[in-house]
Amino acid sequence: xxxxxxxxxxxxxxxxxxxxxxxxRYKSHIENNIKGYQxxxxxxxSQKLLDQDSEENPEYIFQDTNYxxxxxxxxxxxxxxxxxxxxxxxxxxxxxxxxxxxxxFGFAVRNVQQPGQVVGPHxxxxxxxxxxxxxxxxxxxxxxxxxxxxxxKLGQALTFGVSALVNWKKNDCITFPWYMPHxxxxxxxxxxxxxxYIGI
Numbered sequence: 120x121x122x123x124x125x126x127x128x129x130x131x132x133x134x135x136x137x138x139x140x141x142x143x144r145y146k147s148h149i150e151n152n153i154k155g156y157q158x159x160x161x162x163x164x165s166q167k168l169l170d171q172d173s174e175e176n177p178e179y180i181f182q183d184t185n186y187x188x189x190x191x192x193x194x195x196x197x198x199x200x201x202x203x204x205x206x207x208x209x210x211x212x213x214x215x216x217x218x219x220x221x222x223x224f225g226f227a228v229r230n231v232q233q234p235g236q237v238v239g240p241h242x243x244x245x246x247x248x249x250x251x252x253x254x255x256x257x258x259x260x261x262x263x264x265x266x267x268x269x270x271x272k273l274g275q276a277l278t279f280g281v282s283a284l285v286n287w288k289k290n291d292c293i294t295f296p297w298y299m300p301h302x303x304x305x306x307x308x309x310x311x312x313x314x315x316y317i318g319i
Contacts, residue, residue, distance in 0.1 A: 155279030222318030274307035
């Protein structure tokens with residue numbers, strides 16, 4: 120069993136163990152010709168529920184990753200501006216997602232990416248989830264999901280490893296493994312809102 124909290128602690132102290140495990144798992148995924156994401160049953164999350172007892176951070180900048188390729192000081196990381204709204208486990212949004220994904224504890228984030236913004240390829244450290252969950256876990260226990268909050272617009276794209284996601288519909292839902300490097304770009308003239316979920 121992998122100990123996520125221990126891996127994060129060693130990562131923060133400069134160890135490359137977590138990065139190597141992530142790279143190994145991703146390499147095996149690609150070698151087995153498995154798609155980077157899987158479609159999941161759609162779910163509707165109303166705007167009223169998203170706005171309930173929530174506060175948006177209008178200028179969230181991407182922070183850190185356990186795996187990336189290239190220069191982490193590049194603009195695609197250091198200037199990757201998002202509008203971010205957090206939903207803790209007790210929020211109705213997250214409770215609805217827990218039920219949808221069959222999990223008992225979760226954390227959700229609404230990310231709105233404005234036109235012209237990009238976030239470079241990365242694998243998540245899951246810091247928001249860890250701060251809420253406060254218990255040890257094996258990352259293979261995690262469910263990482265995403266709900267599309269608006270229809271796709273030409274110029275918008277998400278990538279999960281070698282798999283690109285485009286042409287989605289509002290309420291479409293996908294899952295992807297914890298080690299999967301993912302990125303997002305908005306070359307349209309419309310905001311691109313998604314709801315990201317981590318559950319256990």
